[in-house]
Amino acid sequence: MATQLDFTTFHNVINGKLTSTKETRHNINPATGEANAEVSVSTAEDVDAAVAAAQEAFKSWSKTSHDEREKALLAYADAIEAHAGQFQDLLVLEQGKPKQLASFEVVTAVSSIRANAKLELKPVVLEDTPEKKAIQRFTPLGVAVGIVPWNFPLMIAALKIGPAVITGNTIIIKPSPFTPYTDIKVVELAQQFFPPGVIQILSGDDSLGPMLTEHPGPAKISFTGSSFTGKKVMASASKTLKRVTLELGGNDPAIICEDVDIEQVVPKIAFAAFINSGQVCVAIKRIFVHESIHEKFRDALVRAVKDFKLGDGNEEGVTHGPIQNSMQFEKVKDLFAEIEKEKWSVATGGRTDLGRPGYFIEPTIIDRPPIDSRIVTEEPFGPIVPIVTWNDEASVIKEANNTKMGLGASVWTKDLDRAQRIAEQLEAGCVWINNHLEPSVNSSFGGHKESGIGYEGGLGGLMGYCNAQSIHIKKQ
Secondary structure, eight states: OOOOOTTTOOEEETTTTEEOOOEEEEOBBBOOOBBOOEEEEOHHHHHHHHHHHHHHHHHTTTTOHHHHHHHHHHHHHHHHHHHHHHHHHHHHHHHOOOOHHHHHHHHHHHHHHHHHTTTTOOEEEEEEEEEEEEEEEEOOOSSSEEESSSSSSSHHHHHHHHHHHHTOOEEEOOOOOSSOOHHHHHHHHHHHTTTTEEEEOOOOOOTTHHHHHOOOSEEEEEEOOOOHHHHHHHHHHHHTTTTTEEEEEOOEEEEEOTTSOOHHHHHHHEEEEEGGGGGGGSEEEEEEEEGGGHHHHHHHHHHOOOOOOSTTTTTTTOOBBSSSSSSHHHHHHHHEEEHHHHEEEEOOOOOSOSSSSOOOOOEEESSOOOTTHHHSOOOOOEEEEEEEEOOOOHHHHHHHHHOOOOOOOOOOSHHHHHHHHHHSSSOOSEEEEEESSSSTTSSSSSOOOGEEESSSSSSHHHTTTTEEEEEEEOOO
């Protein structure tokens, strides 16, 4: 049974111990603008110490049986679940999301760790004849670094910890400078279940990421974030030929066919487009609606969005919180400035100055902007989505694929044969039919084109933390 954690103080965790740094910093509550607690600003010496501890721990952890690793991970998941209320409150405080979404994030993190604990990459016999036998096995890489973004800090940390640890690797978590608190506590909790050095965390400023990606010690970088930063991570990791998994941005299309039940489909579209105030890499970013149902669909979507309640995540009934940080707030406001400049038609919303503290932006629908406008071609990562009309299947598939991104997509129709025909032509790593944002815990998830390299989740995700080794046996 896990002991209690102090959710008011926050430290690095190096080699099983809570450590402090000379310099500290803090982020702010994005709903109120108030300062949160101080956290460490890690130095190159801290990085060296964490990498050395992880390398030492790897020597024994990599030889630990799968059953023992599974047992530790399952106990760890139980402990996170036991502290669910505290993690939920901390997510609301630092990330800004409503309680309901924070609760979902905790549940998803726990489920992810449990699912990965049950997976195992067993040796595979590739060939077995009287003359020879070929076996493929998978061996852990060594020290992994998990670079976690600010939109789902707990869930995405869990998505990296689970597969790394179950395959025998050790891992250093680097949280976003905007959301370090939840990750610090979840790694501190891990010390009760794993040997020192197996799971560590370093918090810091913008200099910490490059220190880790350039360090010769780690063998693997798992990065979730923007495509722009992902390219920098890949370039940095290439200097020492580190393995990389990059889960990057998206500009997900949703193709709505003319036969849908509008009242049934619209709430799902509204949820998947505006969840976490649009700050989700695989949220719906472009809505392609058949022109024959455009007005009815648009009006229903407007009604659904007007029912949202914007505010502090701790307030009763709040469905959508603020933009998480000032940098992203300014990026989204810059896109909103295009509304008047380009004379886009606003179906609902449009305001970025709501006269209240925090980084709040009104959920907004842009009705039929030009297909080449910024709101269609760029990922906003905020609460704004365009509706574009179509009437030709081949053309809408072409427009849906007309992006450098390729993370997710969805097709909505009662005709499942038609849906699958369209889905198979979409250039995205995950395509849903009649839903969006509902991945299977056993499936591997990754992007096409500039949305990423490699996979997370399922057996494919485990392989990303391993070397494949083929053993060839010549029989006498």
